[in-house]
Amino acid sequence: MNEHDMKDEQNDTPEKSTTNESRRNFLKLGAAGAGLAAAAAGGVTVLKRMEGLPLDHFPLPINDEYVRIDQRNQINTYSFSKKLNDDHPERTKKFHDWNFYEKKKGFFIGPYRDKAAGQGQLDRALGAAGFFSPVSQLGYKSTGMDSLNAGVASWEQTMLAKEKYKFASPEEATLCIKSAARLFGAVRCGITPRDERWDYNPLYDAATDEVLTWEKDFPFKPRSVIVVMVDMDYDAIATAPAWTTDGATGDGYGKAIKLAGQLAVFIRQLGYQAVASMNDLGMNVPYAVAAGLGEAARNGAVITPHYGPRVRVAKIYTDFDFVEYAKPRDFGVASFCKNCKRCADSCPSKAITLGDPSWGPEYSTDPDYIWQASKGVFKFHNDAKLCFKFWIENDGSCAACIASCPYNKPDFWHHRLVDAQNVIAPGPVHSFMREMDILFGYGKVSDPERVTKFWKSGAKI
Amino acid sequence: MMDLTWYLLGALSCAIVYGLYELSQKQRLNWLDWTGLILGAVLILFAIAWSVGAVLEGVPRAGSMGMLLFGLPGIVLTTLSLRFILARKEKVS
Ligand code: SF4
Ligand code: SF4
Numbered sequence: 001m002n003e004h005d006m007k008d009e010q011n012d013t014p015e016k017s018t019t020n021e022s023r024r025n026f027l028k029l030g031a032a033g034a035g036l037a038a039a040a041a042g043g044v045t046v047l048k049r050m051e052g053l054p055l056d057h058f059p060l061p062i063n064d065e066y067v068r069i070d071q072r073n074q075i076n077t078y079s080f081s082k083k084l085n086d087d088h089p090e091r092t093k094k095f096h097d098w099n100f101y102e103k104k105k106g107f108f109i110g111p112y113r114d115k116a117a118g119q120g121q122l123d124r125a126l127g128a129a130g131f132f133s134p135v136s137q138l139g140y141k142s143t144g145m146d147s148l149n150a151g152v153a154s155w156e157q158t159m160l161a162k163e164k165y166k167f168a169s170p171e172e173a174t175l176c177i178k179s180a181a182r183l184f185g186a187v188r189c190g191i192t193p194r195d196e197r198w199d200y201n202p203l204y205d206a207a208t209d210e211v212l213t214w215e216k217d218f219p220f221k222p223r224s225v226i227v228v229m230v231d232m233d234y235d236a237i238a239t240a241p242a243w244t245t246d247g248a249t250g251d252g253y254g255k256a257i258k259l260a261g262q263l264a265v266f267i268r269q270l271g272y273q274a275v276a277s278m279n280d281l282g283m284n285v286p287y288a289v290a291a292g293l294g295e296a297a298r299n300g301a302v303i304t305p306h307y308g309p310r311v312r313v314a315k316i317y318t319d320f321d322f323v324e325y326a327k328p329r330d331f332g333v334a335s336f337c338k339n340c341k342r343c344a345d346s347c348p349s350k351a352i353t354l355g356d357p358s359w360g361p362e363y364s365t366d367p368d369y370i371w372q373a374s375k376g377v378f379k380f381h382n383d384a385k386l387c388f389k390f391w392i393e394n395d396g397s398c399a400a401c402i403a404s405c406p407y408n409k410p411d412f413w414h415h416r417l418v419d420a421q422n423v424i425a426p427g428p429v430h431s432f433m434r435e436m437d438i439l440f441g442y443g444k445v446s447d448p449e450r451v452t453k454f455w456k457s458g459a460k461i
Numbered sequence: 462m463m464d465l466t467w468y469l470l471g472a473l474s475c476a477i478v479y480g481l482y483e484l485s486q487k488q489r490l491n492w493l494d495w496t497g498l499i500l501g502a503v504l505i506l507f508a509i510a511w512s513v514g515a516v517l518e519g520v521p522r523a524g525s526m527g528m529l530l531f532g533l534p535g536i537v538l539t540t541l542s543l544r545f546i547l548a549r550k551e552k553v554s
Contacts, residue, residue, distance in 0.1 A: 051488075121531075185490070346469065389496050410518050412463075412514045412517070412518050413463070413510070413514060414510070414511050414514045414515070439526060440515075440520070440522060440523040440526045440527075441520050442520030442523065453519060
């Protein structure tokens with residue numbers, strides 16, 4: 001009891017003291033109630049913020065310098081075509097005399113390496129099995145995930161119903177499409193109007209070296225793009241850049257293309273035209289952003305709530321447009337990326353910029369070197385060629401920029417709490433959170449322990 | 462396993478609330494006592510939930526860091542608050 005309380009007690013009569021006591025209790029209760037209400041309101045605001053603030057515009061500024069990407073300049077497509085590489089000796093010369101086509105030929109078939117580092121026969125077998133799924137679905141075309149008009153991503157409008165199904169409202173149509181997507185394995189789905197800016201122009205089939213146009217070759221004029229996401233296994237991705245990650249990457253592609261193929265059939269059975277697409281036809285990141293599924297991040301991927309960059313994106317182009325379109329959303333990722341840079345620090349090839357967003361690549365201005373880059377979009381510009389070169393040298397895909405990202409976490413309550421904190425906290429706190437992430441032991445790459453851990457991850461099933 | 466942890470933490474929270482009520486009946490607590498005790502208890506509960514989660518996801522280092530950064534301040538805060546309350550009680554009696 002403090003002095004003040006004792007004085008009060010000495011001066012008060014019994015009735016006065018009782019009245020004061022109950023008034024005090026009443027005030028205390030009121031304050032507690034107000035505190036609880038404020039906490040609840042704060043919680044609701046944070047939850048809403050975590051779902052993203054809807055935007056009326058595409059979040060990345062674009063200027064007149066922007067031109068649609070020629071699919072021949074898309075690095076995977078380019079690397080699959082001998083003709084394209086032969087046509088551009090200046091590119092090879094400028095890039096350490098490194099011919100993408102020749103180097104790619106030896107990819108994924110090199111001798112086994114260090115087993116402890118996740119580059120032994122066991123890990124190679126996992127990667128090959130993972131990629132067996134998408135490759136077989138895309139009809140074993142030699143152009144991998146960028147195959148155009150192949151397998152389940154065929155342009156043929158098979159199983160197209162004669163009668164067009166009529167939905168009661170665009171909202172109902174969107175909900176039904178998203179429900180079907182969920183059934184077929186999507187963790188996220190959004191529908192956005194087809195935006196020619198994000199579609200390759202012209203298209204290029206690296207298997208046949210044919211240049212194709214949307215107007216003459218594509219079977220219909222797309223009006224909408226359904227964007228879907230599947231997640232990749234956390235434990236396998238955590239082994240990056242070991243070959244073990246290929247199991248998750250390949251499997252992610254397999255799940256994504258299966259889902260997109262099924263959804264395309266679903267739309268066709270409703271009487272509308274549809275084509276599934278993996279990495280071909282258009283760019284996944286801007287479409288995913290436009291569909292409100294995530295934000296474009298420093299590591300060149302799209303970061304989506306709960307999964308971070310540990311997702312694969314596929315698309316379904318359709319002429320069906322009686323839908324409720326999604327809006328892009330601000331999840332606070334761009335602001336976090338400005339201070340974080342963890343992916344750039346972890347990138348073995350130093351392909352990821354440590355700088356701020358810019359209108360074009362800052363690593364070079366030489367047109368013979370930056371042929372693959374886009375200009376006129378205010379974003380993080382990375383050197384995809386360096387990334388690709390590392391893959392070839394590593395003889396497996398990498399994913400260190402996914403594994404190291406603080407947004408890449410498994411589904412545990414404490415990570416959702418940190419996510420909530422990150423969306424409301426200002427910039428300097430983001431730098432602190434990055435340091436905490438390291439201190440707590442998350443996002444370490446090139447760690448043989450992660451490989452051992454992955455190979456024990458099946459113990460409980 | 463996490464479900465069981467939530468259940469046990471719920472029971473522990475009830476015990477803490479009851480303990481605080483009993484204490485407030487026996488001893489007059491000022492706002493500083495309340496703040497110290499409640500914050501201390503919340504930090505300890507939080508540290509347990511965090512650490513169990515971290516161990517379950519297979520990142521024991523995050524679990525120990527959680528104990529160190531949340532649990533330890535929680536224990537210090539609770540102990541100090543209780544010590545102050547006891548010291549005052551002895552002084553008054
Ligand atoms: S995949 Fe690997 S090499 Fe490529 S950008 Fe990411 S971290 Fe760098
Ligand atoms: S690691 Fe950091 S900077 Fe890189 S994408 Fe993730 S949040 Fe952004």
